[in-house]
Structures are given as C-alpha cells and as structure tokens.
Amino acid sequence: MAAGHASGHAADEERVEQMVGNLLRAGVLIAAIVAFGGGVAFLARHGSSTPAYHVFRGESTMLNTLGGVLHGVAALNTAALVQFGIVLLIATPVARVLLTLIAFALRRDWMYVVISAIVLGALMFSLLGG
C-alpha cells in the first residue's frame, strides 16, 4: 500500500511523526519541570511532616478538580503546583490526539478525523466530566 503513496504523502506523514514526537517530548519535559519545582517548594515546607498514605481519605479537596488546581496555583499553593504539573502530564496525550486529528483533517482523511474525534471525546469526558 505505502509503495503506492505519492512521495509528497510520505514526506507529509514523516512531518506529522516529527511534530508528534516533539509535542510529546515538550509535554513531558514541561510537566516534569513544573511538578518538580512545586515538589521542592512543597517539601521545603512540609518535608518533616509524617504522611499517612496507608489510609485512603478520598474526600473531595481542591486537588481533585481542574478548577481547584488552577485556583490553588493562582494562590501559590505548592501542592496545587505539583498537581498542576501532573495535570499537564495527563494533558500531553490529549494534545497529541488533537494534533493527529488536525493532521488527518488537513489531509481530508475524514474516516480518521472521526476516529480521532471519538478518542478525543472519551479523553475530554474523563478529564472534564467524570
């Protein structure tokens, strides 16, 4: 099949692969830096406390919603900053699906636009709704 592709198409495919690769790398790097920065600040303040992670609390806190995390970041809450880095990490694959959807649309490959849209819908449902 691929042998029958026009050479412009193959170059196009390669460009999309490069962009996807760069996006994933940048997403992970930025998320890790934000979370690490928040983590250092968090540990500087709370490092000597004794955690109780053997008990699941699971009560709703501001760290459990996107809005709450953003409010916390605005208020310079260090735990919220760590969680914001983690949210950026979760958002990285979502951005990747959006990028491939756009690439398929530019190529007028409507079948794969629909397939990407279904995946994107499932991801947004999880992140925003739930």
Added chain:
Amino acid sequence: MTLLQLDGLLFLGAFAAGLIGALTGLGGGAIIVPLLTLGFGVDIRYAIGASLVSVIATSSGAAAAYVKEGYTNLRVGMLLEVATTIGALSGAFVAAYVAPNVIAIIFGLVLLHAAWEGTRRHLDHIVHGAPDRLAMVLRLDSTYPTPEGPEAYQVRHVPLGFGLMYVAGVLSGLLGIGSGVVKVLAMDRAMRLPFKVSTTTSNFMIGVTAAASAGLYLHRGYIEPGLALPTMLGVLCGALTGARALPGLKTRKLRLIFSVVVAAIAFEMLYNGFSGKI
C-alpha cells in the same frame, strides 16, 4: 518516617522499577503498584493513581523517540485507541465498586500472565498474500524500516485485535498499569504486525489509554501529589537511563530473571488479596 524520607525512598524504588522496565521491555508500571502497596504500605488506590501517572510519563517520553524513527503505525494506534480509551473508562468506572483485595487478586493474575509472556521468544509472523478487506478499507497496511530499507507488512484480524485492546484498556483503567503485554499480544499475535512495530505502537497508545482513566482518578482523589510526584520522576529517570544503556546489553537473560521476580511479586499480591491484607 517523614515525608522527605519517604519521597526519597520512593524515588529510588521507582527509579529501579523504571530502569528494569526499560531494560527488559516489560515496562515498569506493573511493579509500581506492588512496590507501593507491599513495600511502602500505601493504600492500593493511591498506588494505582501514582502508577498511572508514571505510565503516562514513561510512555510519552519513549514514544517521542520511537515515532520519529518511523516504526510506529499511527493509523493502527489511532484506531485501536478507540477500544483502549473506552475500555479504560469502563475499567476506571468499575474500579470504584470493586473491593481493594479483589483488585489485588486480579493484579496478581495479570502479573503472572506478564511473567509467563516474559519468558517467551518473539518471532515476526509477517504474512504476505491477499490483503485483508477490513485492513484495506481502514488503510492499515504500512511499511517499517529494516537494515535493507523499508519493508511492507499487512494487517490481519482487525476485529480480534480491537476486542483484545478493549480488554487491555479495562485492565489499564482497573489496575493503573499500561498493560503493554496485552497490547503487544493483540498486535503481534492477532493482527500480525512486526514485533518492533507492535511494541512501539503499543507504547504510543499507552499514554492515551492511561490519560483516559487518569481524569476519573483525579476526580476521585486517587492522585496524591506527595506520592505521585516522586514515583513519576523516579520511573521516568530510570526508564531514560535504561533506554540509554539498552543497545549494549544482552536482554534475554535479564527478561528471564525479571519474569521470575514478577512471578514472585504476583504470588505475594495474590496472597495479600486472598487474606484481605490489602
């Protein structure tokens, strides 16, 4: 133990898991939950949240390199992600109604399967002949780089692969793992993709699969920053170190040793699950 000490130890443990995961190709995600629950006494729900976040980091980091090398089949990945994301949502949804010790038992069984798969040799089953109708309609057939230049391959049994991917998604959402073993099984053995294409495409899909359940976990309070951060950074650094050391290593023996370790951990999880200690 203070939070600082705990986070330091978690980072080291997660680093080792990421390193071994990358060296053996079995992924570190599967042993993160046992490490946190059995090793550190963390509640399994927090462990699953931290594991899932680590899985997103390592798979995205590794996929960045693989995609550029041209092994990953983006169409196959995109299509099968429909199955894995919906599976992951189902798994994460069901997880709220399953007792922690039952999750530990399922976890043990999945680990046993992974250990068994780890001892098997992998051969490519590339098929040539009349193209599969469904694969043709979906334009899944592609080429991959070999030392002799690009080689074409055909894709088979799309519905079976799709179904197996749904199962992989459910396990990922239920247990907070990447379930790369089941994903590779679906592509390598059911859909007849070349092994290297299967592993890189699996890795490519793991981030999206994990992100699908991560949102639900976040809302449920499974993702605790004080645990998720050192675990994620440790696994990520370990995996990057492992990927760098990989070319000069004989991994076959390492895989066998790791499989035995995973089997031992599996029995420990099963024991704790059945005795209700988790």
